Amino acid sequence: MxxxxxxxxxxxxxxxxxxxxxxxxxxxxxxxxxxxxxxxIYDHPGVGIQEVSEENDVSINMIKKWVREERLTFAEGSAVGIECECCGKTILSGRYCEECKKKVANQLGSAYGSATHAAPAQKKKTDGNPKMRFLNN
Ligand SMILES: [Zn+2]
Ligand SMILES: [Zn+2]
Incomplete structure (x- = not known):
């Protein structure tokens, strides 16, 4: 044990x-x-993380951890939330702001896009031989 x-x-x-x-x-x-x-946080909409920490005797790091785990969400329009891990912008829940979330999604999307790009390039090789292309289809 x-x-x-x-x-x-x-x-x-x-x-x-x-x-x-x-x-x-x-x-x-x-x-x-x-x-x-x-x-x-529910009772005090718009409350900042600093106040939550002081009023409830919880460390700011602990609160941030909960927020990053998306267990806690600050109300829309709160003075303070946590910082986006990417650009440092104040966010209310999770790890990234909306823009960075989109950026991350786009990056994933383009990686996927370049992978599918390989297919047409390969196809080109058989262009000189219509019969072959037919077979490939
Ligand atoms: Zn203990
Ligand atoms: Zn961001």
């Missing part, structure tokens, strides 16, 4: 591989905290 020190409270607990690095008691506390924070 793998026994580790909880990252939060330092107590020993049975660690399951791939599991949380904190003990079940702290994990439970964190879940309760999450519920409180979620409710707080």
């Amino acid at each position: 793998d026994v580790r020190n909880c990252r939060e409270c330092g107590r020993l607990f049975n660690y399951t591989s791939g599991g949380s690095p904190i003990c079940p008691a702290c994990a439970k506390k964190l879940e309760e905290k999450f519920a409180v924070v979620k409710q707080y």
Whole structure:
């Protein structure tokens, strides 16, 4: 059995591989905290991450982590959310702003496009031989 020190409270607990690095008691506390924070943001539309952190005694990093996991979403028009990982623009949920999401999607799209480009180039080779092209079709 793998026994580790909880990252939060330092107590020993049975660690399951791939599991949380904190003990079940702290994990439970964190879940309760999450519920409180979620409710707080719901009750205070437009609240900033700094205020949420101070009012609920939760670290900003923890809140950002929840937001990146898309478990938390700041209301539309909030003063502060988190930064887009790509351009640093303030976003309300997830990892990228709308523009960067599109950019990423386009990049994926063009990679796919160039892969399909290889097909017509290959076809060209058989152009000189209509019979061959017919067979290929
Ligand atoms: Zn703990
Ligand atoms: Zn961005």
